[in-house]
Amino acid sequence: MSPESPAVTIYAVADHARVSIATVSRVLQGSTLVAESTRQRVLDAVRELDYLPSGAARSLAERRHHTLGLVLPELGGPYYAELLAGFETRAAELRQGVMLVIAGNEDHGDAVHSLATRVDGIAFLGTDVERVTRSAKKVVLIAGDARPDVDVISTENHHGAQLLTEHLFAHGLRRLLFVGDPGAAHDVRERHEGFVAAHLDRGLQAREPVLAPFRESDGRRVAERIIDGDLEADALVCGNDELALAIMARLMRAGIEVPVDIAVVGWDDVMTARYVRPGLTTVRQPVRAVGALAAERLFHLVSGTAKDAEQHVLPTEVVIRGSCGCPELATDP
Amino acid sequence: MSPESPAVTIYAVADHARVSIATVSRVLQGSTLVAESTRQRVLDAVRELDYLPSGAARSLAERRHHTLGLVLPELGGPYYAELLAGFETRAAELRQGVMLVIAGNEDHGDAVHSLATRVDGIAFLGTDVERVTRSAKKVVLIAGDARPDVDVISTENHHGAQLLTEHLFAHGLRRLLFVGDPGAAHDVRERHEGFVAAHLDRGLQAREPVLAPFRESDGRRVAERIIDGDLEADALVCGNDELALAIMARLMRAGIEVPVDIAVVGWDDVMTARYVRPGLTTVRQPVRAVGALAAERLFHLVSGTAKDAEQHVLPTEVVIRGSCGCPELATDP
DNA sequence: TTGTAAGCGTTATCAT
DNA sequence: ATGATAACGCTTACAA
Numbered sequence: 001m002s003p004e005s006p007a008v009t010i011y012a013v014a015d016h017a018r019v020s021i022a023t024v025s026r027v028l029q030g031s032t033l034v035a036e037s038t039r040q041r042v043l044d045a046v047r048e049l050d051y052l053p054s055g056a057a058r059s060l061a062e063r064r065h066h067t068l069g070l071v072l073p074e075l076g077g078p079y080y081a082e083l084l085a086g087f088e089t090r091a092a093e094l095r096q097g098v099m100l101v102i103a104g105n106e107d108h109g110d111a112v113h114s115l116a117t118r119v120d121g122i123a124f125l126g127t128d129v130e131r132v133t134r135s136a137k138k139v140v141l142i143a144g145d146a147r148p149d150v151d152v153i154s155t156e157n158h159h160g161a162q163l164l165t166e167h168l169f170a171h172g173l174r175r176l177l178f179v180g181d182p183g184a185a186h187d188v189r190e191r192h193e194g195f196v197a198a199h200l201d202r203g204l205q206a207r208e209p210v211l212a213p214f215r216e217s218d219g220r221r222v223a224e225r226i227i228d229g230d231l232e233a234d235a236l237v238c239g240n241d242e243l244a245l246a247i248m249a250r251l252m253r254a255g256i257e258v259p260v261d262i263a264v265v266g267w268d269d270v271m272t273a274r275y276v277r278p279g280l281t282t283v284r285q286p287v288r289a290v291g292a293l294a295a296e297r298l299f300h301l302v303s304g305t306a307k308d309a310e311q312h313v314l315p316t317e318v319v320i321r322g323s324c325g326c327p328e329l330a331t332d333p
Numbered sequence: 334m335s336p337e338s339p340a341v342t343i344y345a346v347a348d349h350a351r352v353s354i355a356t357v358s359r360v361l362q363g364s365t366l367v368a369e370s371t372r373q374r375v376l377d378a379v380r381e382l383d384y385l386p387s388g389a390a391r392s393l394a395e396r397r398h399h400t401l402g403l404v405l406p407e408l409g410g411p412y413y414a415e416l417l418a419g420f421e422t423r424a425a426e427l428r429q430g431v432m433l434v435i436a437g438n439e440d441h442g443d444a445v446h447s448l449a450t451r452v453d454g455i456a457f458l459g460t461d462v463e464r465v466t467r468s469a470k471k472v473v474l475i476a477g478d479a480r481p482d483v484d485v486i487s488t489e490n491h492h493g494a495q496l497l498t499e500h501l502f503a504h505g506l507r508r509l510l511f512v513g514d515p516g517a518a519h520d521v522r523e524r525h526e527g528f529v530a531a532h533l534d535r536g537l538q539a540r541e542p543v544l545a546p547f548r549e550s551d552g553r554r555v556a557e558r559i560i561d562g563d564l565e566a567d568a569l570v571c572g573n574d575e576l577a578l579a580i581m582a583r584l585m586r587a588g589i590e591v592p593v594d595i596a597v598v599g600w601d602d603v604m605t606a607r608y609v610r611p612g613l614t615t616v617r618q619p620v621r622a623v624g625a626l627a628a629e630r631l632f633h634l635v636s637g638t639a640k641d642a643e644q645h646v647l648p649t650e651v652v653i654r655g656s657c658g659c660p661e662l663a664t665d666p
Numbered sequence: 667t668t669g670t671a672a673g674c675g676t677t678a679t680c681a682t
Numbered sequence: 683a684t685g686a687t688a689a690c691g692c693t694t695a696c697a698a
Contacts, residue, residue, distance in 0.1 A: 007396075009675055020685045025677060035683060052470070055451035056398065057675030059389035060690045063340075067432070067451070075421075081414035088408075088435050092444050097451060098433050099400070102421050111425050118388035118400065118430060137385070245608060272605040275578060342691055353669045358693060368667060390691035393674045 008049045017045035028053065067097035068298050069119035071112055073126040074104045077242060078270050079287055080125075083142070086291025087123065094299045096120075103127065120302035123294040126185055138301040140294050143187045146311050151297050153312045155285045157187050160316040161194025162201075164265055164283060165237060167318065169202060171325040173235040173263055178209040179222055179247070180239020188239050191267060195237055214239060219246025226262070227254045234262055235324075241266035241273050241282055248276070248323065259325040269319050278328055279321030286314045341382045350378035361386065400430035401631050402452035404445055406459040407437045410575060411603050412620055413458075416475070419624025420456065427632045429453075436460065453635035456627040459518055471634035473627050476520045479644050484634065486627050486645045488618045490520050493649040494527025495534075497598055497616060498570060500651065502535060504658040506568040506596055511542040512555055512580070513572020521572050524600065528570055547572060552579025559595070560587045567595055568657075574599035574606050574615055581609070581656065592658040602652050611661055612654030619647050 014021045019038055026034050027042040034042075045051070059065045068091050072080050088098045099119055101111045103126075116122065121138030140151040168176055176199075182192040192209055199206040210231065212218040219242065225231040227250075238244035244266030248258050258264050258278060266273065266282040273280035293312055300306035322328035347354040352371055359367050360375040367375075378384070392398045401424050405413050421431045432452055434444045436459075449455060454471030473484040501509055509532075515525035525542055532539040543564065545551040552575065558564040560583075571577035577599030581591050591597050591611060599606065599615040606613035626645055633639035655661035 007675090011675080021676080022678085022685060022687090023683085026684090029677085033683065038683080052446075053450050054393065054675050055447070056389045056392035057690090058450070058677075060387065060393050060692080061675080061677040063690070065389065066447075075414050075418040078411070078414075081408050081411075081417075084414075084417075084433075085408040085435065088433055092434065095443075095447075097444075097448065100417075100421055100431050100433050101425065102418065110428075111430075113385075114388070114399075114428075115430065117386050117391070249608060271603075272608050275582060275605045276608050277610065340691095344691080354692080355669060355671095355694080356667085359668090362693080366667065371667080387691050390674090391693075393676085394691080394693040396674070 007054070008051045010051075010053070012049055013042065013045045013051045016049060017041045064302075065097075065118060065120045066095065067099055067119045068295055068302075069099045069101070069115045069122035070294075071101050071103050071115070071122060071124045071127060073102070075102055077240075077268075079268055082287040083125070083291040083294075086288035086293075087295045088291075089288075090292035090295035091299070094295065096295070096299060098295075121298040123298055138298060140297050140301065142290060142294050143185070145186045147309075148311075149309055151301065151306075151309045151311070153290050153294050153297065153314070154187065155290060155314045156316045157190035158194040158197065160283045160318060161191040161237070161267075162198045163194075163318050164281075165195050165198035166201070167281075167320070168235045168237070168263060168265065168324060169198065171235075171263065173325070174204075175207075175233050176235045176237055177207060177231065177233040178237050178239075179212055179219075179243060180209065181211045181213060182209055183211075184213065191237075191239060212239075212243065214243055216242055216246040219243040220250045223247045223250035223254075226251065227256065236262065236264045238264065238266045241268045241270040241280060244280055244282070244323075245270075245272055245276065248280070259323050263325050264323045273319075274321065278323045281321045281324035281326065282319050284317045284319050286316075289314055340387070341384045343384075343386070345382055346375065346378045346384050349382060350374045397635075398430075398451055398453050399428065400432055400452045401628055401635075402432045402434070402448045402455035403627075404434050404436050404448070404455060404457045404460060406435070408435055410573075410601075412601055415620040416458070416624040416627075419621035419626075420628045421624075422621075423625035423628035424632070427628065429628070429632060431628075454631040456631055471631060473630050473634065475623060475627050476518070478519050481644075482642055484630050484639075484642050484644070486623050486630065486647070487520065488620075488623060488647045489649045490523035491527040491530065493616045493651060494524040494570070494600075495531045496527075496651050497614075498528050498531035499534070500614075500653070501568045501570070501596060501598070501657060502531065504568075504596065506658070507537075508540075508566050509568045509570060510540060510564065510566040511570045511572075512545055512552075512576060513542065514544045514546060515542055516544075517546065524570075524572060545572075545576065547576055549575055549579040552576040553583045556580040556583035556587070559584065560589065569595065569597045571597065571599045574601045574603040574613060577613055577615070577656075578603075578605055578609065581613070592656050596658050597656045606652075607654065611656045614654045614657035614659065615652050617650045617652050619649075622647055 010021045010024050014024045027039050091098045101115050116137050123140045125142040143154050144152050146152050178195045180188050182189040196206040212222050244264050248264045266280050269282045269284040273282050320326050343354045343357050347357045360372050424431045434448050449470050456473045458475040476487050477485050479485050511528045513521050515522040529539040545555050577597050581597045599613050602615045602617040606615050653659050
């Protein structure tokens, strides 16, 4: 209540209930070795004093933070939010707290280090393994390169991209272009590899990818290169939906019809993908499940329940709408 | 490294550097009262041993967690993610950690309680004040009812809704309907009040709101009532964009033209709002800034830097696109 | 400039 | 069934 009232500790509760702090602790831990009458007395004292245990003291004594860390590169778009939601939900079920750090911010090195001092383990998304592995903490990698010695949770990129590319071929399209930077993230590289593999299957040679970051403004720029005739293609396989959507919008504003003049497909199945016309053909990932699994594995790791490092690859699903050239199904939003 | 190696503590570092733990602590705190040579020796030891301080021990000694809590009702849609991003970014700048709990999950009472044991203060979104105020922790409320005794950060709802409604009147529209549940959240109620106020200004009487939660499926249902002739209106003022978008899509699928047959406006300015045709007229909130300010205020509260509780109301901005009946500007995506 | 030692608020091991 | 008391790993006077 008052700004500077000294915090109520376990000692105050013990005094108030006329027991020792050991007994208070027992009651709070739910130990059965306490007489019902004293238990009630303690509980009453807790309530009357508004006692809130010190998590720090607890963690120190227990040598466990009961908290899992999650490091994300950013929080733009629905992808990261979904992942986080899955992570926190599973963590809560396991009664673990969640600490978040967004690594994009300037001093993230610091932030991650200080995170490591307050959690039992950390799930990383989009960071290189080395910097992380020696942190002396339990670690799981999300959407990262498979390494036999660390836990990795990822989704099927290669195969999905291959299917998607093949689908475009089936539409009779031949001059495909991959838009996105395979060097930027491991999952993008895998998508590009699937794109290349689909070409190989047909005895075709994939062209060089159009390097572009995943921002809407970058998509606009790519679109303008196409409008200017600087880039030629009859289908665009984009690294994610934001890119695809931005390109599509800019193209159509210039009178270039999708999918008639050019087909466009994306990746992620964001909300907008099913609201635009034509609907965006894309690939859906089980993002929530990835987050949940990351929390789950991390928990096992810190609990010592996990035998060895595991690699999990969750399945993806191609979502066909109109932007690839298929007839639009009117069932969507 | 090895699964059960005892954690490296400050004692190990002290031994290794042949100093006392006090000196190690001083070096780590950046105290200037340490000879450069010993400082180096300590730093070397830290590196060689991969020493990671125990946040728990630190917090216990310092009586500070250096961590801020954030309680969100859910994480769907861009609103919460943006808010969180703002919160974590500002917190990181202030060198505070961030713990997140999503209150929607079953046992959130528990989760919030245990959160309170590990943070210095908590920012709540969409929870009733009473349950929160007695937590003996510092608290700020986001998008909540203004109360003189607690910090509240919110955005301008009443005025924005009034402007938006008036804009619809200016289009010659008269039979407006508010879609959303004013009882569900404080900010929705304020929007509805603005809607009503705009009617009063014109000597009109607002009709009863169409109660609907903020899900796409609910929007679809509302649209179907309009299609069936069960609901009559020439303009819909929706509680948020998801609702507006879902309604608009369902309406147009049934051949009802927006904005010709009926105008639709939303709230939030989500990404999809600028990608659909017609573009959705809506209201933009400085969500990131709200999150940042919440972190900021919370920090001042726990640092004792804050004098009194403050109420902040951040300005909103009406974003005109095509769905209200205005000519579409082609500049958007 | 450095060391000694007293907390910080719990949990858990002994006794009783 | 309960109470002393020793950790837990730091920070921070106070001494030297």
